[in-house]
Amino acid sequence: MKTTHISRAAVAAVLALAFATLSHAQGGAPAGNAAAGEQKNAMCIGCHGIVGYKTGFPDVHRVPKLYGQNAQYIATALAEYQRGERKHPSMRAVAQTLSEQDMADLGAYFEAAKPHLAAAAAHEPINADAAKALVDKAGCSGCHGADFNKPISPAFPKLAGQHGDYLYYALKAYQTADKAFVGRGNPIMAGMVKQLSSQELQTLAHYIESLTGDLATVQRSRFR
Incomplete structure:
Protein backbone atom coordinates (compact mmCIF):
# COMPACT_ATOMS: atom_id res chain seq x y z
CA MET A 1 0.00 0.00 0.00
CA LYS A 2 1.35 3.38 -0.95
CA THR A 3 2.13 5.70 1.98
CA THR A 4 1.43 9.40 1.55
CA HIS A 5 3.15 12.04 3.61
CA ILE A 6 2.16 15.69 3.77
CA SER A 7 5.02 17.86 2.55
CA ARG A 8 6.21 20.97 4.37
CA ALA A 9 4.88 23.04 1.50
CA ALA A 10 1.45 21.46 1.90
CA VAL A 11 1.48 22.09 5.65
CA ALA A 12 2.47 25.72 5.03
CA ALA A 13 -0.37 26.08 2.55
CA VAL A 14 -3.04 24.75 4.89
CA LEU A 15 -1.72 26.88 7.74
CA ALA A 16 -1.89 29.97 5.55
CA LEU A 17 -5.50 29.08 4.72
CA ALA A 18 -6.27 28.48 8.39
CA PHE A 19 -4.89 31.82 9.52
CA ALA A 20 -6.66 33.66 6.71
CA THR A 21 -9.95 32.04 7.70
CA LEU A 22 -9.41 32.74 11.40
CA SER A 23 -8.46 36.36 10.80
CA HIS A 24 -11.66 36.88 8.84
CA ALA A 25 -13.83 35.11 11.42
CA GLN A 26 -12.32 36.83 14.46
CA GLY A 27 -12.57 40.37 13.21
CA GLY A 28 -15.75 41.27 15.10
CA ALA A 29 -15.80 38.53 17.75
CA PRO A 30 -17.03 39.73 21.16
CA ALA A 31 -14.87 39.47 24.27
CA GLY A 32 -15.89 36.66 26.59
CA ASN A 33 -16.85 37.11 30.24
CA ALA A 34 -16.11 34.11 32.48
CA ALA A 35 -18.54 35.20 35.21
CA ALA A 36 -21.32 35.52 32.65
CA GLY A 37 -20.39 32.13 31.20
CA GLU A 38 -20.76 30.52 34.62
CA GLN A 39 -24.38 31.62 34.59
CA LYS A 40 -24.97 30.19 31.11
CA ASN A 41 -23.39 26.76 31.40
CA ALA A 42 -26.34 24.66 32.62
CA MET A 43 -26.71 22.78 29.33
CA CYS A 44 -22.93 22.21 29.18
CA ILE A 45 -22.21 20.80 32.61
CA GLY A 46 -25.05 18.28 32.33
CA CYS A 47 -22.55 16.23 30.29
CA HIS A 48 -19.17 17.97 30.48
CA GLY A 49 -19.37 18.50 34.25
CA ILE A 50 -19.64 14.80 35.11
CA VAL A 51 -16.40 12.84 35.41
CA GLY A 52 -16.44 9.83 33.10
CA TYR A 53 -19.75 10.73 31.43
CA LYS A 54 -20.31 8.92 28.13
CA THR A 55 -22.53 9.60 25.15
CA GLY A 56 -23.99 6.83 23.02
CA PHE A 57 -24.04 8.62 19.67
CA PRO A 58 -22.75 7.72 17.16
CA ASP A 59 -20.56 5.40 19.23
CA VAL A 60 -20.14 5.11 22.99
CA HIS A 61 -17.34 7.43 24.08
CA ARG A 62 -16.54 9.85 26.86
CA VAL A 63 -17.47 13.47 26.22
CA PRO A 64 -14.45 15.76 25.91
CA LYS A 65 -12.76 17.51 28.80
CA LEU A 66 -13.44 21.26 28.53
CA TYR A 67 -11.99 22.82 31.67
CA GLY A 68 -8.70 24.48 30.76
CA GLN A 69 -9.45 24.47 27.03
CA ASN A 70 -8.79 27.56 24.89
CA ALA A 71 -11.75 29.95 25.05
CA GLN A 72 -11.49 30.89 21.41
CA TYR A 73 -11.52 27.25 20.34
CA ILE A 74 -14.67 26.54 22.36
CA ALA A 75 -16.44 29.53 20.80
CA THR A 76 -15.26 28.46 17.33
CA GLN A 96 -28.52 26.93 18.03
CA THR A 97 -29.83 28.41 21.30
CA LEU A 98 -26.65 30.48 21.80
CA SER A 99 -25.72 33.95 20.66
CA GLU A 100 -22.19 34.84 19.62
CA GLN A 101 -21.77 36.53 23.01
CA ASP A 102 -22.98 33.39 24.80
CA MET A 103 -20.36 31.31 22.98
CA ALA A 104 -17.61 33.75 23.89
CA ASP A 105 -18.73 33.80 27.54
CA LEU A 106 -18.83 29.99 27.77
CA GLY A 107 -15.37 29.77 26.24
CA ALA A 108 -14.04 32.27 28.77
CA TYR A 109 -15.64 30.32 31.62
CA PHE A 110 -14.06 26.98 30.72
CA GLU A 111 -10.66 28.48 29.97
CA ALA A 112 -10.63 30.43 33.24
CA ALA A 113 -10.95 27.21 35.26
CA LYS A 114 -7.18 26.70 34.81
CA PRO A 115 -7.00 23.21 36.35
CA HIS A 116 -3.59 22.05 37.48
CA LEU A 117 -1.55 20.14 34.94
CA ALA A 118 -3.08 16.68 34.92
CA ALA A 119 -0.99 13.53 34.85
CA ALA A 120 -1.69 11.16 32.00
CA ALA A 121 -4.39 8.59 32.67
CA ALA A 122 -3.67 4.89 32.79
CA HIS A 123 -3.94 3.32 29.36
CA GLU A 124 -2.99 0.31 27.32
CA PRO A 125 0.66 0.07 26.26
CA ILE A 126 1.42 2.36 23.32
CA ASN A 127 4.08 2.07 20.67
CA ALA A 128 5.35 5.65 21.09
CA ASP A 129 7.68 5.47 18.10
CA ALA A 130 4.88 4.36 15.80
CA ALA A 131 2.59 7.07 17.21
CA LYS A 132 5.18 9.79 16.73
CA ALA A 133 5.65 8.65 13.14
CA LEU A 134 1.91 9.14 12.63
CA VAL A 135 2.13 12.63 14.17
CA ASP A 136 4.79 13.48 11.60
CA LYS A 137 2.89 11.81 8.77
CA ALA A 138 -0.30 13.78 9.43
CA GLY A 139 1.46 17.05 10.27
CA CYS A 140 -0.34 17.37 13.64
CA SER A 141 2.34 19.53 15.28
CA GLY A 142 1.96 22.18 12.61
CA CYS A 143 -1.21 23.42 14.35
CA HIS A 144 -1.44 21.67 17.72
CA GLY A 145 2.17 22.18 18.82
CA ALA A 146 4.94 19.73 19.53
CA ASP A 147 3.48 18.67 22.89
CA PHE A 148 -0.22 18.97 21.92
CA ASN A 149 -0.65 21.44 24.79
CA LYS A 150 0.40 24.71 23.13
CA PRO A 151 -1.37 25.08 19.77
CA ILE A 152 -0.09 27.83 17.49
CA SER A 153 -3.42 29.68 17.69
CA PRO A 154 -5.94 29.95 20.55
CA ALA A 155 -8.58 29.00 17.98
CA PHE A 156 -7.04 25.51 17.86
CA PRO A 157 -7.66 23.02 20.70
CA LYS A 158 -5.28 21.77 23.32
CA LEU A 159 -5.29 17.99 22.94
CA ALA A 160 -2.76 16.51 25.40
CA GLY A 161 -4.53 14.26 27.91
CA GLN A 162 -7.89 14.46 26.15
CA HIS A 163 -9.97 11.27 26.25
CA GLY A 164 -8.66 8.87 23.62
CA ASP A 165 -12.07 7.46 22.72
CA TYR A 166 -13.37 11.00 22.09
CA LEU A 167 -10.31 11.87 19.99
CA TYR A 168 -10.84 8.74 17.90
CA TYR A 169 -14.49 9.69 17.33
CA ALA A 170 -13.50 13.25 16.37
CA LEU A 171 -10.79 12.12 13.95
CA LYS A 172 -13.19 9.69 12.27
CA ALA A 173 -15.74 12.50 11.99
CA TYR A 174 -13.32 14.50 9.84
CA GLN A 175 -13.16 11.51 7.47
CA THR A 176 -16.95 11.47 7.15
CA ALA A 177 -18.62 13.64 4.52
CA ASP A 178 -21.77 11.81 3.40
CA LYS A 179 -23.89 11.36 6.54
CA ALA A 180 -26.63 13.64 7.79
CA PHE A 181 -25.88 13.51 11.52
CA VAL A 182 -22.21 12.51 11.69
CA GLY A 183 -19.15 14.29 10.40
CA ARG A 184 -17.13 17.48 10.54
CA GLY A 185 -16.56 19.77 7.59
CA ASN A 186 -13.14 21.29 8.31
CA PRO A 187 -11.17 20.83 5.05
CA ILE A 188 -7.78 21.21 6.76
CA MET A 189 -8.42 18.42 9.26
CA ALA A 190 -10.03 16.29 6.55
CA GLY A 191 -6.87 16.54 4.49
CA MET A 192 -4.73 15.57 7.47
CA VAL A 193 -6.67 12.46 8.52
CA LYS A 194 -7.78 11.04 5.18
CA GLN A 195 -4.38 9.37 4.78
CA LEU A 196 -4.72 7.43 8.05
CA SER A 197 -6.40 4.06 8.61
CA SER A 198 -8.83 3.37 11.44
CA GLN A 199 -6.10 1.53 13.35
CA GLU A 200 -3.70 4.45 12.89
CA LEU A 201 -6.33 6.87 14.16
CA GLN A 202 -6.74 4.74 17.30
CA THR A 203 -2.98 4.66 17.84
CA LEU A 204 -2.75 8.42 17.43
CA ALA A 205 -5.71 9.09 19.73
CA HIS A 206 -4.41 6.86 22.53
CA TYR A 207 -0.94 8.38 22.25
CA ILE A 208 -2.31 11.91 22.65
CA GLU A 209 -4.37 10.77 25.65
CA SER A 210 -1.18 9.45 27.26
CA LEU A 211 0.44 12.90 27.23
CA THR A 212 0.39 15.23 30.21
CA GLY A 213 -1.94 18.17 29.65
CA ASP A 214 -4.01 20.78 31.44
CA LEU A 215 -7.47 19.65 30.34
CA ALA A 216 -9.85 18.34 32.99
CA THR A 217 -13.43 17.49 33.80
CA VAL A 218 -14.53 19.24 37.00
CA GLN A 219 -17.28 17.38 38.83
CA ARG A 220 -20.06 19.83 39.53
CA SER A 221 -22.16 19.72 42.69
CA ARG A 222 -25.87 19.15 42.21
CA PHE A 223 -26.38 22.11 44.56
CA ARG A 224 -25.21 25.51 43.34
Whole structure:
Protein backbone atom coordinates (compact mmCIF):
# COMPACT_ATOMS: atom_id res chain seq x y z
CA MET A 1 0.00 0.00 0.00
CA LYS A 2 1.35 3.38 -0.95
CA THR A 3 2.13 5.70 1.98
CA THR A 4 1.43 9.40 1.55
CA HIS A 5 3.15 12.04 3.61
CA ILE A 6 2.16 15.69 3.77
CA SER A 7 5.02 17.86 2.55
CA ARG A 8 6.21 20.97 4.37
CA ALA A 9 4.88 23.04 1.50
CA ALA A 10 1.45 21.46 1.90
CA VAL A 11 1.48 22.09 5.65
CA ALA A 12 2.47 25.72 5.03
CA ALA A 13 -0.37 26.08 2.55
CA VAL A 14 -3.04 24.75 4.89
CA LEU A 15 -1.72 26.88 7.74
CA ALA A 16 -1.89 29.97 5.55
CA LEU A 17 -5.50 29.08 4.72
CA ALA A 18 -6.27 28.48 8.39
CA PHE A 19 -4.89 31.82 9.52
CA ALA A 20 -6.66 33.66 6.71
CA THR A 21 -9.95 32.04 7.70
CA LEU A 22 -9.41 32.74 11.40
CA SER A 23 -8.46 36.36 10.80
CA HIS A 24 -11.66 36.88 8.84
CA ALA A 25 -13.83 35.11 11.42
CA GLN A 26 -12.32 36.83 14.46
CA GLY A 27 -12.57 40.37 13.21
CA GLY A 28 -15.75 41.27 15.10
CA ALA A 29 -15.80 38.53 17.75
CA PRO A 30 -17.03 39.73 21.16
CA ALA A 31 -14.87 39.47 24.27
CA GLY A 32 -15.89 36.66 26.59
CA ASN A 33 -16.85 37.11 30.24
CA ALA A 34 -16.11 34.11 32.48
CA ALA A 35 -18.54 35.20 35.21
CA ALA A 36 -21.32 35.52 32.65
CA GLY A 37 -20.39 32.13 31.20
CA GLU A 38 -20.76 30.52 34.62
CA GLN A 39 -24.38 31.62 34.59
CA LYS A 40 -24.97 30.19 31.11
CA ASN A 41 -23.39 26.76 31.40
CA ALA A 42 -26.34 24.66 32.62
CA MET A 43 -26.71 22.78 29.33
CA CYS A 44 -22.93 22.21 29.18
CA ILE A 45 -22.21 20.80 32.61
CA GLY A 46 -25.05 18.28 32.33
CA CYS A 47 -22.55 16.23 30.29
CA HIS A 48 -19.17 17.97 30.48
CA GLY A 49 -19.37 18.50 34.25
CA ILE A 50 -19.64 14.80 35.11
CA VAL A 51 -16.40 12.84 35.41
CA GLY A 52 -16.44 9.83 33.10
CA TYR A 53 -19.75 10.73 31.43
CA LYS A 54 -20.31 8.92 28.13
CA THR A 55 -22.53 9.60 25.15
CA GLY A 56 -23.99 6.83 23.02
CA PHE A 57 -24.04 8.62 19.67
CA PRO A 58 -22.75 7.72 17.16
CA ASP A 59 -20.56 5.40 19.23
CA VAL A 60 -20.14 5.11 22.99
CA HIS A 61 -17.34 7.43 24.08
CA ARG A 62 -16.54 9.85 26.86
CA VAL A 63 -17.47 13.47 26.22
CA PRO A 64 -14.45 15.76 25.91
CA LYS A 65 -12.76 17.51 28.80
CA LEU A 66 -13.44 21.26 28.53
CA TYR A 67 -11.99 22.82 31.67
CA GLY A 68 -8.70 24.48 30.76
CA GLN A 69 -9.45 24.47 27.03
CA ASN A 70 -8.79 27.56 24.89
CA ALA A 71 -11.75 29.95 25.05
CA GLN A 72 -11.49 30.89 21.41
CA TYR A 73 -11.52 27.25 20.34
CA ILE A 74 -14.67 26.54 22.36
CA ALA A 75 -16.44 29.53 20.80
CA THR A 76 -15.26 28.46 17.33
CA ALA A 77 -16.44 24.87 17.83
CA LEU A 78 -19.86 26.02 19.07
CA ALA A 79 -20.22 28.25 16.01
CA GLU A 80 -19.35 25.28 13.77
CA TYR A 81 -22.06 23.20 15.46
CA GLN A 82 -24.51 26.07 14.99
CA ARG A 83 -23.72 26.33 11.27
CA GLY A 84 -23.87 22.56 10.79
CA GLU A 85 -20.20 22.17 9.93
CA ARG A 86 -20.11 19.79 12.89
CA LYS A 87 -23.15 17.55 12.59
CA HIS A 88 -23.65 16.05 16.06
CA PRO A 89 -27.42 16.56 16.58
CA SER A 90 -27.38 17.17 20.35
CA MET A 91 -24.52 19.66 20.18
CA ARG A 92 -26.07 21.43 17.22
CA ALA A 93 -29.38 21.77 19.10
CA VAL A 94 -27.55 23.33 22.06
CA ALA A 95 -25.47 25.65 19.88
CA GLN A 96 -28.52 26.93 18.03
CA THR A 97 -29.83 28.41 21.30
CA LEU A 98 -26.65 30.48 21.80
CA SER A 99 -25.72 33.95 20.66
CA GLU A 100 -22.19 34.84 19.62
CA GLN A 101 -21.77 36.53 23.01
CA ASP A 102 -22.98 33.39 24.80
CA MET A 103 -20.36 31.31 22.98
CA ALA A 104 -17.61 33.75 23.89
CA ASP A 105 -18.73 33.80 27.54
CA LEU A 106 -18.83 29.99 27.77
CA GLY A 107 -15.37 29.77 26.24
CA ALA A 108 -14.04 32.27 28.77
CA TYR A 109 -15.64 30.32 31.62
CA PHE A 110 -14.06 26.98 30.72
CA GLU A 111 -10.66 28.48 29.97
CA ALA A 112 -10.63 30.43 33.24
CA ALA A 113 -10.95 27.21 35.26
CA LYS A 114 -7.18 26.70 34.81
CA PRO A 115 -7.00 23.21 36.35
CA HIS A 116 -3.59 22.05 37.48
CA LEU A 117 -1.55 20.14 34.94
CA ALA A 118 -3.08 16.68 34.92
CA ALA A 119 -0.99 13.53 34.85
CA ALA A 120 -1.69 11.16 32.00
CA ALA A 121 -4.39 8.59 32.67
CA ALA A 122 -3.67 4.89 32.79
CA HIS A 123 -3.94 3.32 29.36
CA GLU A 124 -2.99 0.31 27.32
CA PRO A 125 0.66 0.07 26.26
CA ILE A 126 1.42 2.36 23.32
CA ASN A 127 4.08 2.07 20.67
CA ALA A 128 5.35 5.65 21.09
CA ASP A 129 7.68 5.47 18.10
CA ALA A 130 4.88 4.36 15.80
CA ALA A 131 2.59 7.07 17.21
CA LYS A 132 5.18 9.79 16.73
CA ALA A 133 5.65 8.65 13.14
CA LEU A 134 1.91 9.14 12.63
CA VAL A 135 2.13 12.63 14.17
CA ASP A 136 4.79 13.48 11.60
CA LYS A 137 2.89 11.81 8.77
CA ALA A 138 -0.30 13.78 9.43
CA GLY A 139 1.46 17.05 10.27
CA CYS A 140 -0.34 17.37 13.64
CA SER A 141 2.34 19.53 15.28
CA GLY A 142 1.96 22.18 12.61
CA CYS A 143 -1.21 23.42 14.35
CA HIS A 144 -1.44 21.67 17.72
CA GLY A 145 2.17 22.18 18.82
CA ALA A 146 4.94 19.73 19.53
CA ASP A 147 3.48 18.67 22.89
CA PHE A 148 -0.22 18.97 21.92
CA ASN A 149 -0.65 21.44 24.79
CA LYS A 150 0.40 24.71 23.13
CA PRO A 151 -1.37 25.08 19.77
CA ILE A 152 -0.09 27.83 17.49
CA SER A 153 -3.42 29.68 17.69
CA PRO A 154 -5.94 29.95 20.55
CA ALA A 155 -8.58 29.00 17.98
CA PHE A 156 -7.04 25.51 17.86
CA PRO A 157 -7.66 23.02 20.70
CA LYS A 158 -5.28 21.77 23.32
CA LEU A 159 -5.29 17.99 22.94
CA ALA A 160 -2.76 16.51 25.40
CA GLY A 161 -4.53 14.26 27.91
CA GLN A 162 -7.89 14.46 26.15
CA HIS A 163 -9.97 11.27 26.25
CA GLY A 164 -8.66 8.87 23.62
CA ASP A 165 -12.07 7.46 22.72
CA TYR A 166 -13.37 11.00 22.09
CA LEU A 167 -10.31 11.87 19.99
CA TYR A 168 -10.84 8.74 17.90
CA TYR A 169 -14.49 9.69 17.33
CA ALA A 170 -13.50 13.25 16.37
CA LEU A 171 -10.79 12.12 13.95
CA LYS A 172 -13.19 9.69 12.27
CA ALA A 173 -15.74 12.50 11.99
CA TYR A 174 -13.32 14.50 9.84
CA GLN A 175 -13.16 11.51 7.47
CA THR A 176 -16.95 11.47 7.15
CA ALA A 177 -18.62 13.64 4.52
CA ASP A 178 -21.77 11.81 3.40
CA LYS A 179 -23.89 11.36 6.54
CA ALA A 180 -26.63 13.64 7.79
CA PHE A 181 -25.88 13.51 11.52
CA VAL A 182 -22.21 12.51 11.69
CA GLY A 183 -19.15 14.29 10.40
CA ARG A 184 -17.13 17.48 10.54
CA GLY A 185 -16.56 19.77 7.59
CA ASN A 186 -13.14 21.29 8.31
CA PRO A 187 -11.17 20.83 5.05
CA ILE A 188 -7.78 21.21 6.76
CA MET A 189 -8.42 18.42 9.26
CA ALA A 190 -10.03 16.29 6.55
CA GLY A 191 -6.87 16.54 4.49
CA MET A 192 -4.73 15.57 7.47
CA VAL A 193 -6.67 12.46 8.52
CA LYS A 194 -7.78 11.04 5.18
CA GLN A 195 -4.38 9.37 4.78
CA LEU A 196 -4.72 7.43 8.05
CA SER A 197 -6.40 4.06 8.61
CA SER A 198 -8.83 3.37 11.44
CA GLN A 199 -6.10 1.53 13.35
CA GLU A 200 -3.70 4.45 12.89
CA LEU A 201 -6.33 6.87 14.16
CA GLN A 202 -6.74 4.74 17.30
CA THR A 203 -2.98 4.66 17.84
CA LEU A 204 -2.75 8.42 17.43
CA ALA A 205 -5.71 9.09 19.73
CA HIS A 206 -4.41 6.86 22.53
CA TYR A 207 -0.94 8.38 22.25
CA ILE A 208 -2.31 11.91 22.65
CA GLU A 209 -4.37 10.77 25.65
CA SER A 210 -1.18 9.45 27.26
CA LEU A 211 0.44 12.90 27.23
CA THR A 212 0.39 15.23 30.21
CA GLY A 213 -1.94 18.17 29.65
CA ASP A 214 -4.01 20.78 31.44
CA LEU A 215 -7.47 19.65 30.34
CA ALA A 216 -9.85 18.34 32.99
CA THR A 217 -13.43 17.49 33.80
CA VAL A 218 -14.53 19.24 37.00
CA GLN A 219 -17.28 17.38 38.83
CA ARG A 220 -20.06 19.83 39.53
CA SER A 221 -22.16 19.72 42.69
CA ARG A 222 -25.87 19.15 42.21
CA PHE A 223 -26.38 22.11 44.56
CA ARG A 224 -25.21 25.51 43.34
